[in-house]
Amino acid sequence: MHTEKNTLKQANPPEIKAAMLIIGDEILSGRTQDKNLAWLSDYLGKLGIQMAEVRVVPDVHEKIVSAVNELRRAYDYVFTTGGIGPTPDDITAEAIAAAFDLPYQFHPDAKKILEHFYGDQINEARLRMAKMPRGAKLIDNPVSHAPGFYVENVFVMAGVPKIMQAMAMNLDGVLARGAVRHQISFTTPLREGVISETLAAAMKEFPDVSFGSYPRFLDGGGTEVTLVLRGYDETALQTAQKWVLEKFSAL
Amino acid sequence: MHTEKNTLKQANPPEIKAAMLIIGDEILSGRTQDKNLAWLSDYLGKLGIQMAEVRVVPDVHEKIVSAVNELRRAYDYVFTTGGIGPTPDDITAEAIAAAFDLPYQFHPDAKKILEHFYGDQINEARLRMAKMPRGAKLIDNPVSHAPGFYVENVFVMAGVPKIMQAMAMNLDGVLARGAVRHQISFTTPLREGVISETLAAAMKEFPDVSFGSYPRFLDGGGTEVTLVLRGYDETALQTAQKWVLEKFSAL
Numbered sequence: 118m119h120t121e122k123n124t125l126k127q128a129n130p131p132e133i134k135a136a137m138l139i140i141g142d143e144i145l146s147g148r149t150q151d152k153n154l155a156w157l158s159d160y161l162g163k164l165g166i167q168m169a170e171v172r173v174v175p176d177v178h179e180k181i182v183s184a185v186n187e188l189r190r191a192y193d194y195v196f197t198t199g200g201i202g203p204t205p206d207d208i209t210a211e212a213i214a215a216a217f218d219l220p221y222q223f224h225p226d227a228k229k230i231l232e233h234f235y236g237d238q239i240n241e242a243r244l245r246m247a248k249m250p251r252g253a254k255l256i257d258n259p260v261s262h263a264p265g266f267y268v269e270n271v272f273v274m275a276g277v278p279k280i281m282q283a284m285a286m287n288l289d290g291v292l293a294r295g296a297v298r299h300q301i302s303f304t305t306p307l308r309e310g311v312i313s314e315t316l317a318a319a320m321k322e323f324p325d326v327s328f329g330s331y332p333r334f335l336d337g338g339g340t341e342v343t344l345v346l347r348g349y350d351e352t353a354l355q356t357a358q359k360w361v362l363e364k365f366s367a368l
Numbered sequence: 369m370h371t372e373k374n375t376l377k378q379a380n381p382p383e384i385k386a387a388m389l390i391i392g393d394e395i396l397s398g399r400t401q402d403k404n405l406a407w408l409s410d411y412l413g414k415l416g417i418q419m420a421e422v423r424v425v426p427d428v429h430e431k432i433v434s435a436v437n438e439l440r441r442a443y444d445y446v447f448t449t450g451g452i453g454p455t456p457d458d459i460t461a462e463a464i465a466a467a468f469d470l471p472y473q474f475h476p477d478a479k480k481i482l483e484h485f486y487g488d489q490i491n492e493a494r495l496r497m498a499k500m501p502r503g504a505k506l507i508d509n510p511v512s513h514a515p516g517f518y519v520e521n522v523f524v525m526a527g528v529p530k531i532m533q534a535m536a537m538n539l540d541g542v543l544a545r546g547a548v549r550h551q552i553s554f555t556t557p558l559r560e561g562v563i564s565e566t567l568a569a570a571m572k573e574f575p576d577v578s579f580g581s582y583p584r585f586l587d588g589g590g591t592e593v594t595l596v597l598r599g600y601d602e603t604a605l606q607t608a609q610k611w612v613l614e615k616f617s618a619l
Contacts, residue, residue: 142580145419146551147409148596149582154424158398168396170431171424173405176580180421203561204581205568242564279585300397310454313493317456329393329427330455331400334530345399
């Protein structure tokens with residue numbers, strides 16, 4: 118019986134860190150702008166899972182294998198996007214099997230889903246989407262049916278944003294929930310070179326709050342700076358914001 | 369005298385590979401959508417420098433140091449974006465100095481540029497932008513004046529796209545030029561599961577061409593697939609495209 122410990126754990130949810138591995142020549146070549154990182158970070162953030170590192174690698178077997186192995190050992194979760202379709206440039210599933218040193222073979226349930234969906238349009242290419250590391254668990258795909266999958270802490274999802282998002286939303290009950298990091302942001306017309314000293318003082322005053330300062334060029338000329346405060350304690354963020362705004366009003 | 373060898377080298381320009389390191393909590397948190405990767409890949413591609421890997425790390429000293437050290441040893445060039453402003457969350461320059469085990473100190477020319485630009489508005493925060501690894505070479509910044517810099521094969525640039533682009537365009541004469549990888553793309557209404565076999569055959573027929581297949585959901589319903597062919601020989605790309613299109617017309 119660990120009732121006390123469990124209660125304590127609920128009161129102080131753990132810090133959970135994730136990495137994302139974006140797989141695809143089309144992102145590296147600049148042809149396609151990745152849209153999954155921003156969406157996934159935001160989605161995971163609400164579950165209390167912090168995006169801690171992202172890598173983009175080409176559709177090259179060895180590159181995928183080594184990145185997956187580095188990331189799955191360094192972070193609580195790894196989320197991959199891209200390379201699980203039916204065409205021969207889709208090599209992610211086989212690379213994941215290699216990373217875990219597992220056989221790459223038909224997943225019986227995935228095969229049934231595809232056979233049912235495609236009916237007499239099923240062919241070898243489409244069936245390839247049912248090949249996975251042995252023992253992989255499926256991630257439901259309500260959009261185009263071919264499932265994603267996960268092995269241990271590595272979640273393998275499609276690259277098409279609509280499908281990736283549908284898959285990720287099916288992970289809500291699967292992923293552990295951690296401490297949610299909140300953020301407050303506000304904008305000032307003061308220049309970064311003017312507010313820097315105040316920010317340094319705020320960092321000392323509120324060591325549990327992380328401060329980010331992001332300048333932006335305005336269309337009509339001039340600049341503004343957005344301050345972003347992040348931390349686990351919402352009240353502390355509000356107190357820090359008030360403190361900073363008071364100092365700013367004197368600048 | 370290596371005349372013959374040099375001639376040979378010009379006829380077959382080298383394959384040059386680059387990595388990009390995007391530094392910033394704002395990208396990882398999903399608050400800001402990175403726009404630099406697509407632009408920089410495209411820009412470098414035209415110089416014959418291939419983007420081979422990208423990493424995104426938070427504003428954390430150790431994470432920057434270890435990523436820089438891994439990437440600069442693995443690739444011909446590393447390009448970093450973000451974290452070189454005047455506020456205390458800007459820690460990139462100091463981390464680069466640590467990665468190279470170089471002192472972090474005022475660069476005399478950078479200091480002069482900032483003093484000249486800011487005049488009597490100069491202060492400690494703004495002067496911090498002149499602190500760099502000892503011996504760093506400057507990258508001119510025509511937009512907001514605070515220069516970027518490079519040490520050996522690592523190029524340190526601003527995160528604001530407008531400034532990053534201006535800095536990168538100043539590197540044209542500094543970077544070596546490699547073999548330019550061309551690409552051709554075209555779209556088909558055929559589904560991926562239908563064209564897969566033809567693509568596999570094309571990959572065997574044209575081993576020097578890389579084939580990518582990217583499905584997309586259309587707004588009005590249905591899907592289309594974009595085929596992207598990449599390679600060093602433009603004529604080979606055209607031949608491969610013609611070959612594929614002929615096979616497609618029979619499907």
